[in-house]
Amino acid sequence: MPKPNVFITIDTEHSIGGAFADPALKPVGNDKRIYGRINGQEYGIPLIMDIADRYGIPLTFFVEVLNKYYFGEEETREVCEYILGRGHDVQLHLHPNFLNFKDSDTAARQYRDNMSAYDLDAQKALITEGKELLTRYCGRAPTAFRAGNYGADANTLKALKSNGIFMDSSYNAAFPKHSRRLHAEALNDAAEIDGVWELPITNFTENIPLRGERLKPLDLNGVSLAEMKAVIHQALDDRGPRNLTLILHSFSFLKARDVQYRECSVRKYVIERFEGLCRTLAELGDRVRCRSFSDLAAEGMEPVGEGAAQVFPRISAGLSVLRGIEQQYGEVSAR
Template sequence: MLPINVFLTIDTEHSIGGAFADPALKPVGNDKRIYGRIGGRDYGIPLQMEIAERFGLKLVFFVEVFNRHFFGADETRRVVESILRRGHDVQLHLHPNYLNFTLARPQDLTCSDLCADYPLARQTELLAEAREMLIDCGAPSPTAFRAGCFGADEATLKALAVNGFLLDSSYNQAFLGGPCRLPDWGLNDLAERDGFFELPVTNFIEQTGLRPRRPMPLDINGVSFEEMRRVLAAARDGAGPRNVTVILHSFSFLKAYDVQYRRARPRREVIRRFEKLCRFLGENAGDFSVRTLDGLTRNDLAEMARDRCDTFPPMPPHLSLARFGGQLLDRL
């Protein structure tokens, strides 16, 4: 049997930093939200790349570009260049709330942060603009997209197809009915729909007995390494998706105590968790193939989606309960 495809995806984005609520504040840029700089050390994407490279792995960075409306072009250009220089993948991410900075009063929040709040024609325009912005920053023509807050709908997929994209990765079962406005297709694996491809963020079913069963995404900040390993083992054994997508953020390794990141610390447990995941994938390369999205053709994606398995692996309660304890310690 072919190895399971694994995608380690990083939403790479800045922060509004409370600027909409308080005009005296400014958005938080590269130093804190992208590079994660604390005390002269980087705990953001430079560390994420270093850990992945230690085990021979490549990462997929979904890079947000509309921050240009506040920061200008060079902020994201430096980020894209640093990623490509190290051989990782750059694809498109979008938070349309930065459009508010083009208005006289950004605090009026005229522009929604969810792509799904815009009609098809406007989404098509926004995605065309964002695509050109990313290319202008030095990235190859992107073929994949993830909406900020997973806030896509079916119009988003149509707008992406018009703009030459092959794949969306906004579908997240845990966010359906909230910011993710895509229909509940029950997806947990790469799927082709009308010639377009959807790569969902992988979910499992949490069942602790303390609250109703619910889907949980493979977010490096939200689940334990043991839970991720359990999902990967299920996929390898034919009881889970053939294409597993893990999500983290450029700032996942930081714990900020204020919206401006004036006081922050490294989340060392999350860093160790990512190291464990990368080591596991590196040591089990015969079972798991960590891949990027650049260079994949429509035929490649169709073949990868052919034997899809939309099963949501159930998680033994003791693993989720152990995670609760770790999250409590992190908050303290």
């Protein structure tokens, strides 16, 4: 039985910072949204890498590049060089809402944020531009893509293929309104779609009394360490996906009290959760393969078998209830 692959991915992006609603406000850049600098400390990607490095875990950073229309190119070039300099992976992420800063009237919001809002030709052009930018910043072309808001559709995969990008990680079954535009069937493991490999965000099924069943993605800010460990162990027992893709954001360790990030507090419980995840993966040793997307070549992907991509691990109600208590306590302590 092949070992499960584990991909820890970080969406690395700036914020509009309320500028569309109030032109007096400005987008929030590297300092708070990516490096997470508050009170003389860094709680963004430097701390994420510090923790992962302690346990030898490779990370993939999906870096947004269309912010150049407000920040210019040096802001993101610096981020890419920093990530690569520390030995981690950089892949392509797009939030087309930054295109609105091409015009003087940003409040008109001529450009939408989801890739699915654009036709095939427009998506090809957006991905071409993003690929060219990231290639300049990194000295190599990206091999994988993630759409902002998981807002991709079937045309996104066609646009990626035409740009020579053969891996995507935009599908998240917990967001069916978006993801079913990409693929009609529920996906939870690697699947080849029209010549592009889709590696979806991993979900599990929770069933809390009175609430019923729902899917929960392995987003570090929304699920507990116990739930993540349960999903990993089901994969080890061949009862879960063979490719586990987890997500966090460059700002996951911070709780912003306003859209401008003027006041932030630290989500210590999320930091502890991430440390626990990395420690767990290190303790599993060679039972799992912790990988970055740059480790993969599209032609080297392994099919998971018919029907296997639709497997969703089930988590006990007790774990989910405990997570809710942990989450509520953690948010209160971060205020």
